[in-house]
Amino acid sequence: MPHLDISRRRFLAAAAALGITAAVRPLGQAQAAMMPSVVGQDPGWFSGGRLRYRRDGMAKVTGSKVFSIDIRACDLDGWPQTQSHGLTLHVPRADRVYLGLDLSVLEPDLMPDVLIDAARVAADKVAMPEASFYGDFFLAEGQVPPMMGQPVALGIWHDYERFRAARKKLQFRTEIFRFGDHADQPARAPYGAARYVRVGGDDPRGRDRFSSMQDTVIWPDLTTDGVQWPGPEHPAFGDAMRHADEIRDVMENPPEGWRVFSGQFSSQSVDPAAMEMENGLGWYDDGKLHVVGATQSPYSAAHHIMDMVSDSNFSLDDLDFVTGYTVGYGQKEHQPFPYYVALAALYGQGRPVRLMLDRWQHFQFALKRHPFSIRTAFAVDSEGHFQIMTCDAIGDGGGVMNFSPSVGTVAVTAAQSIYYLPKSDLSVEVHPSTGVTSGSMRGYGTLQTMATTEMLVDEIATEMNIDPVDLRRRNVIKSGMKNTQGAVPSGHLRAAEILDLVAADPLWTDRAERKRRFEQENPGKRFGVGFAAVQKDFGTGAEAAVVQLEVTPEGRLQMRHVAAEIGAGATTSQMLVAEPFLGRPVDEVEFSVQDWPQMPLHTQDEPYTTSQEDEDRLALDPTWVPRFTSPRSASNSAYYFTHATQQAAQMLLRIGLWPAALSIWGEGASGGQMRPEPVSIDDAQWRDGRLVARSMEPLTLERLAARAHRDGHITGVCVHTFNRWAWAEADFDIDGQKIRAPIDALSVRWGQGASASRKASMTDGGYAFIPRSKAFYPPVQRNNAGTVYYAPCASLIELAVSTGSGKVEVLQHKTWLECGTQIVPELVSGQMQGGLAMGIGHALYEELPTGAEGPGNGTWNYSRYHLPRASEVGVWTQTGHVLPALSDDDPPKGMAEVVMIPIAGACINAIAHATGHRFYQMPVTAERIKEVL
């Protein structure tokens, strides 16, 4: 796996080594001719102490230029006024030798001004960076396409009208690709495989007999003959395989009183369907390369572009990578398209080039959700307690590896859903195919495994004549119990609390009577109620963030943050997070910050593979961190970014504003008002925007800031955080105080009245780096945990099935979610509603074939790929319930993915309730229902 999460520091270091000036920056800084209401310029979003709407709301609702796709050359400072237009050409099949292009249909007047193909980029030594991860730029003549939709050429036209006329002639015209004889695909090794075996001890909270966390994950060899699972004598994995074999033996020959239930499920290929297609704008002129990209991972893209050009015959002195707002649900995370944009720019003959896929091409080439074939089995004792779970998941990664290995492991480690399993053996393989590449779509494999587990659990309940909610209550994982990797999940697990609520809900308790009545009143329709409950991890096991927060002499709070906006509202919520510590939300903010001179750190960015010995040695260097920043993915903002923001706010209060408060309360004769009643930081509270402590005089932020600046106290902090399924901590000596905090690096800024020596020490972007005296990183063994952070969610749906057409009508649904503290409840409910629609789409409508008729053939669009409409998601009849937080400090949890999952299983369980037929293949379309009715 290549190093994919590139930090700015690593990026700049690499640039310096290559002699390149490089920058990655958000769109706003690069734009000149903007609409009047660009993001951040509208102050109305927060007023009167109240959040009125999203911070980016006014720009978005008025159609301002916020997306990368909105940008033209004339919008950008210093660019030419017009741009050329590029078009990628993708082969629609992968079963024949490709012989070349025939563009004669264009006739001379519409021929591209520039045509780039495999031979040309090879001659110029331009290659796709990390080609095993992203794929090759172009297929060479004489080769068999590795996948349908593989690009073979890129044309550039210097005027729009010739471009559009040529595009129209080329669209859907398969004869422009010359093919030879039928050819088989060469054998390719699987993209990934792993196996997680656990044999618990007698106490679910005690020591395991064997587990991945305690012992090892099984990593088999991958060859062109397939996955080579190790034998029981293997030196590293033999123990694990022997335990796995024993588990499988018991499943074959269960003890008396146990029953084994199994199901063979399939989950389909899905298009994330980001409404903004793949796009970008690039300009290469005189050794300077400018790229405007639509990506969820801008640093990786910029870093790879720099490598790509540096290794080529093109000179590169300066790279400017600009990121606009984008949307992707994972479709634009570590995708290859930004490199095609850069490539187009290189060949633009000094002109800017705009490259955009139309929707047919987007279906043909953009990343997809992995289809999986999943065999799941449970051994259940006579009391309805799950004793063993096995799951064998086989994924189809499509034509290029991309994130297939990690999607596979995340998928199978989530298969347990909300249950405690005394023993488990979970394996996964992800294989290549000629389909369009699968990537890291929302859910990251867990929708596929958890929804199918929930379908099987529902079936077990029916077979054992146990109420499905009750069966789940008997087996639900409780606080302190271990997951299938042998890790103890973080904090209190509340799935059981949700099940209790569902068990008492009239939609559940009255379902038999409601079914009888509905079917009596609606002849030709069958009524069903279905339920599913899951818990989804959030984060990647190596989450890093940087936040800077300071107060001006006038008392205004200013923040700089790594968070970028992908639609979920992170840039709104992070501004509110400071309020409990500083009395009000942040006043001014800069997001998507990539330039951090205040935090002079370095990293190898190998958080998953560094040995304990190496990490212990590296951590002695206070400027070393395991990772600098994380991309916006894996539902990571609510928990991980919030922690960083909170730490910055808490630190500013503790080491800056609190000393200022003590200075005010302690001034005057004999120690002032504080002398008779000493206070400590534990007494600090904010009431009506004023700092109070016991009976001390309430102080405004303005007064505190003025004092902090006058006396030269700390008025700015910059923190770095790291989480490997636990927070890194470190000790610091600041102004004579010894402080331990869940951060791993700290810089501070002293106020205007600071001494000359302190001011002289503020050399890092106006800050002074405070070397930690000791770091406490979570042990690298925690990488095997898979996850420890979960958000539980359950959905209950009521639907009707037409016996004539098989059409499903959603009548109503309810969803319960636990996500800790909600930062902005409106954003939480919006994520929930959107996730529910996406889950309904997966369960009932959305499907891409994986063979020759699949989207790689270039004929797919929304006319035949059905995305759920409002009328199909119960838009007026759905309700959502969020459990109250456990405490004022209950951290917010990432919930953008989990909300999509239980509704998928619930839909299919409801169809089983309605029709009496169990479905094992998703989606359960009207046609499939009709076949069995």
Place this chain on the structure above:
Amino acid sequence: MAERISFSAVINGQKVGPMDLPHDLMMVELLQEYLNLTGTRLSCGQGVCSACTIIVDDAEKGSYTVPACVTGVAWLNGKSVRTIEGIAGRDEQGGPVPSPIQRAFLEHFSFQCSYCTPGFVNGATVLVERLQRQPIASDQVEAAILEALDRHICRCTGYVRYYQAVRDVILSTPGLTTDGPQFDMVARQEVTQ
């Protein structure tokens, strides 16, 4: 080369043209590539998703929507068109003054990525303008919204907050429903008299 036309129209109240354009040019191309009005978003290019919905103002028929991705400039030649850039007003400093629908979308946190938002704004605006001409009973409002906006695809939000926002505007705006606020006002006036 393709046949050409001389195109003129009123776009967001401004006279545009005459412009010499390809006869088969789609309106979304004119807006984005010739006029740099990129708020009308292209997504499917086949008139299915409604992201590119724009408003045509007709003196006789009133306002109605068309998908700009499959509506040619030839068809819109001489017509009056509104795009998302023309929906909000401007204050004295040139800042945006959102329309009632835009304000409701803001206050309901209706959108996330917002790619589809201009289409929803225009679709809902035309619905409100239709109800100004032909008010309906309050109990028909939810069905009317569904009928008007069901063709709009949103991948982020699940539609709920868009729909609730439109319902709030319709139910709280005098004259849009036959049993809504204006009848209350009449009743209050009668009581006062």
